[in-house]
């Protein structure tokens with residue numbers, strides 16, 4: 001699925017599941033870690049052909065697997081305030097990302113995109129679903145819109161959003177605007 005959708009899943013879950021704001025951000029990062037293997041596309045800045053080659057060769061392989069999930073959980077959990085809880089949720093959200101990709105990441109050209117779960121050790125547990133829909137299909141759009149609504153609701157209800165990490169003042173103004181438009185239930 002789209003990286004924005006994965007980010008919204010991570011943030012909405014992290015804000016509800018963790019008590020500390022640093023841990024919420026770490027869990028959100030855990031939801032995005034699998035797509036690190038798509039960064040090969042940046043090689044396209046040097047050479048468009050190389051970028052395309054690296055993207056198609058490594059995306060949905062290098063970090064879309066169990067080993068990367070374990071590394072992400074240990075690494076992100078190690079720098080968290082609540083280490084065990086953060087590591088556990090990173091592991092879960094990492095796998096939710098994989099599941100979302102198996103369900104809705106078919107290429108625009110109709111190409112099926114499997115997830116090699118035991119890469120690089122074995123190709124036996126390659127996750128693939130024949131009903132996989134395209135990455136820009138309506139279920140993904142609907143899910144993203146639903147998550148955006150949830151993002152706004154949680155910002156209003158909890159009094160902060162992901163903007164807080166960039167600027168506490170801008171975030172306070174954002175939440176105040178939300179609460180004026182959609183007042184908290186009394």
Ligand SMILES: [Zn+2]
Pocket residue numbers: 001034035064097101
């Ligand atoms: Zn992915």
